[in-house]
């Protein structure tokens with residue numbers, strides 16, 4: 001009998017036929033984790049098996065400073081202008097590019113009048129709805145320099161029952177604290193380890209290069225790599241459109257000893273290349289490729305990229321999420337909600353030919369394998 005390829009093997013696993021077909025392939029039937037591996041959520045360290053029943057979203061946002069997105073949109077417009085690119089239209093309520101002197105647009109609010117990323121009642125309801133959609137764990141990609149409030153995440157997790165993993169790190173050049181430029185890699189490493197020691201973070205992310213990677217961003221990437229090796233926590237990244245410096249990000253992390261299996265290079269749905277050269281290079285090196293702005297306008301472009309990677313045998317290297325950042329995307333505002341990767345994007349992959357077994361692998365198994373870690377530090381209170 002000829003050897004099964006990975007995709008065929010996974011389909012057989014799903015059908016319960018693998019033991020009869022390939023005795024040596026039965027190890028793939030159950031996902032195993034290193035002894036002591038946990039997913040470190042904001043409330044407790046949980047066994048990875050506990051979130052097996054649903055999808056895990058590896059890159060979303062539940063908590064921001066109320067001016068974060070206004071700044072983000074302004075910096076993005078500046079960057080696109082510098083490169084003479086047409087203005088982006090990421091979402092319904094994002095303001096169009098404007099002169100820097102113009103007053104910031106008011107943050108869209110919930111019925112209570114608050115910014116949704118600071119309204120616990122609103123986010124508790126969104127998390128309840130996401131659980132109903134089949135989501136069993138969500139990673140928040142913010143940290144202090146983005147105005148992420150870990151106490152807020154704890155409240156939302158406690159009241160909604162949704163396990164939430166918080167990130168640590170520094171975001172990207174336009175958002176760095178002013179002091180960072182003068183800090184050494186060692187000092188940045190120490191600051192990162194302080195974050196890990198003082199708050200129950202479960203990963204480093206999102207760690208970004210805003211445009212082409214800068215000198216300061218290189219320092220941060222190397223320091224994050226060291227901190228990941230020292231703490232055991234995995235890393236997910238932000239690349240500037242279209243996937244700028246993606247390979248260099250992985251180079252920097254690998255150079256300081258990070259295991260690529262604990263890295264996601266993110267926003268690679270923005271890198272539209274039918275041959276998926278960069279995506280395949282990252283998969284071959286053993287890291288994950290993040291398609292993490294799904295369930296919206298980009299889907300039609302990105303479905304063929306994801307299918308090409310699945311057909312090339314890289315389903316075990318794919319991670320999907322939506323990077324939710326705007327109230328218009330939430331269920332209570334009439335949008336598809338935090339579950340939109342699962343409820344909107346995944347059906348499009350299925351219609352394009354992806355099997356249920358492969359989709360389950362991508363949505364359930366890959367993110368647990370990414371997040372499961374053996375922290376070297378005891379859990380902060």
Ligand SMILES: [Zn+2]
Nearest residue numbers: 059141206323
């Ligand atoms: Zn993000």
